[in-house]
Amino acid sequence: MDQDADFAEFASARWSSMVRSAVFLGCTIEEAHDLTQSALLRCYTAWRKVQKADDRDAYVYRVLLNCHRDSRRRRWWGNIPPAHLLTELRTWTR
Secondary structure: OOHHHHHHHHHHHHHHHHHHHHHHOOOOHHHHHHHHHHHHHHHHHOHHHHHHOOOHHHHHHHHHHHHHHHHHHOOOOOOOOOHHHHHHHHHHOO
């Protein structure tokens, strides 16, 4: 079996369980689909390493966790001023 066909078979067999795992991590359904697609893309680019792994499922699940962590890391978690400060600022600028 060639590499692309092997990956396609693996990905189609694991898609629903990976999406379910992403939902358990706290993603919405749409985010879970995106996260799974990102993880499978990473796995496709390193498919030879995935094939050599002792446990493919564990390897791919770890990639899913890393993708989830990376997606959360990019978010901005800065301070948002409280609503009462915004209303005071609006009154001062008038």
